[in-house]
Amino acid sequence: MRIAVIGASGRMGKNLIIAAHEAEGVSLGAAIVKAGSSLVGADAGEIAGIGKLGVVAVASLADCVADFDVLIDFTTPALTLENAAFCAQHNKAIVVGTTGLNDDEKAALTSFSEQAPVVFAPNMSIGVNLTLKLLATAAEILGDDYDVEIVEAHHRHKVDSPSGTALRMGEVVADALGRDLKECAVYGREGQTGARTQKEIGFETIRAGDVVGEHSVWFATEGERIEIVHKASSRMTFAKGAVRAANWLSGKPAAMYDMQDVLNLK
Known part of the structure; x- marks a missing residue:
């Protein structure tokens, strides 16, 4: 599974880059930063402080649509819904760790899971x-x-x-x-x-x-x-869980899942 990380220059984004690089069975396929950021064009590994990985940061999902299979999103409710709509349209899986979604936003996210697989959990640990x-x-x-x-x-x-x-x-x-x-x-x-x-x-x-x-x-x-x-004690706890969820989504049909599914706790 090729993973895309959005918000790659943030605290969580950097941990996700490291976790995706270190995990077995997945690879970092794309890193997205804000449009206009000075980090557009920078190597994702250098953004995360682990050296070059050969993945260049881009300004939008449209710029890397061919480079990933699953997106990991820890952004904001409004942006998450935009990203989920994009993933549904392009048959990409998405792992959502964004918090603060209201009932209407959760319903919208569920509607996107009818077109592409979604793991949504308020905590990926x-x-x-x-x-x-x-x-x-x-x-x-x-x-x-x-x-x-x-x-x-x-x-x-x-x-x-x-x-x-x-x-x-x-x-x-x-x-x-x-x-x-x-x-x-x-x-x-x-x-x-x-x-x-x-x-x-x-x-x-x-x-x-x-x-x-x-x-x-x-x-x-x-x-x-x-x-x-x-x-x-570390955001890496959440990053590793999210990467595990992304790997678990390989081959899964379109549906709404949570971490209890990923960990077989149901």
Whole structure:
């Protein structure tokens, strides 16, 4: 599988270039940077700091359409939908790690998966996706007797809150408990809020410094508390997962997939 990385000059893009270069069974086919960037024409490996790879950065997907089989996209919701439409039109697979998509944008992404295979997950980390499996099991066993609170922390530059991963954790727990997260979620508390209700799922958000990503889910009742925690210390964790997803897509039919499919956790 030949991988294209969009946003190649960003923090995540550089890690994706390295991960694609180092992984078995895939190769870096294309790297896309912003139109007008001084890095157009630069070697992707030099952009990522690993030396020349022989892949020259271009300014658009149209400039490299013949050079890749699957696109990895960690950009913004609007740009991701543009890229997904391009991939669907040109029969290219896409791996989407973009967060902050609303319900309409998720529906649009799903519509593109009718034409080309899509892996969409708010977190590409292998560990996080194993954590989701553990959360479902814990919620099923513990039931309504345990209060659920989700605490997440990220770097100061993250623009969406709560994180897509925290929301997905909430969805997994709510589904296991037979609840609708839209009805039971509580986002932060301030003032005289009164006692928590039995079935609410609380979210607390921290934005500070250079925190890559930390998530903690509490299951608490009278006499004990269980915490399931995941901490990421490097963006390479997400990059490796995304490259693994890209490789997994080889030969897959057009459909919407997630990392639980990739890791055979369903």
